[in-house]
Amino acid sequence: MMKFCCLIVITLCTICVSNGGILTEQCLALNGVCGRKGLTCEQIFGLGWIEKGICCNKKPCCGEESKVIPDINHSCGFETTEQCFFRQSSLDDFDWTRGSAGTPSDDTGPGSAAEGTYYMYVEASNNSPSTRAVLTTEATDLQACPWCLTFQYHMKGSATGTLEVSAGDKTSSLTSIWTKTGEQPNPESWKTATIDIPLYNNLGITIKASVKDWYTSDIAIDDINLKSGTCTNA
Ligand SMILES: [Ca+2]
Ligand SMILES: [Ca+2]
Incomplete structure (x- = not known):
């Protein structure tokens, strides 16, 4: 046989x-x-x-x-305080803040969520230039297959810094695979990021916001989805 x-x-x-x-x-x-x-x-x-x-x-x-490819979908809209598959990193300078209906600073940050009521943002006012806050999947086991990562992001403010996604084998080092810097066009609106993540063993993904300058530098994200397969076929 x-x-x-x-x-x-x-x-x-x-x-x-x-x-x-x-x-x-x-x-x-x-x-x-x-x-x-x-x-x-x-x-x-x-x-x-x-x-x-x-x-x-x-x-x-x-x-x-x-x-x-197994059909797996992780999602996180920050509508509850339950742990997201992206968690606060301790290997950075400060934490993301869960917020709704604006940020404490004028002229920066979203007025409302992209999905539901809540989102996560970095509050630039309290943090020095060049400091960063990271969300990481380090505590989540992600199967070794290609993934499609999508999320909504909001970058409004004259001194907006950088939003960066990195991926790789978390037991070694991650590679930067997507970056946006500065205030985005039509800055009042949320934008969609669609990012193909190639196959890695021990996959780790981070979303890092860096403060460029003082208070007009808030960056927000919402509605994160990680789906198995490539973005084209997802
Ligand atoms: Ca939300
Ligand atoms: Ca942190």
Whole structure:
């Protein structure tokens, strides 16, 4: 029976390669595309997929037994004080503040939430230039697969600093993958960030706001969603 199964796999691999990686529901390629998302086996299941050069070796296969990418969605709108999957970091200079209906400073910050009533913001008035506040997923186990991160952000104020998203293996170091600096166009309105996060083992993601100058430097975020898969296919 095993020999019969292996023969089928090898045959399918041949078909896949000869067709330049046509997608099917089956797990086909040595390290070709797999499933409907157009991702390599390693992108979906991580290193080791082709450990012995054979498709499906020791890993869940993209067939009936497992899904191509598990359907996972983490979200956080800050409507309650329950812990979000993004939490306050202690490896920074100060914490984000949960707020609603404006920030204490005039001419900066949102007038209302992007979603619901509450959002998170950095209050620049109390914090010196170049200080930063970080939200991190460090305490959350995130599966090794590609993710699509979206959130709403608000950057209004003549001295607005920088909002930066970084991702990577949290046991080593993170890489900056998205940055906005300064007051944004049409600054009264919330904007949507849509960020593809590639596959990492031990994935960690941070959202960091840096204060550029004194009080007109508030930055707010709301409605964070992290969905498995790429943003194109999510
Ligand atoms: Ca909200
Ligand atoms: Ca902090």
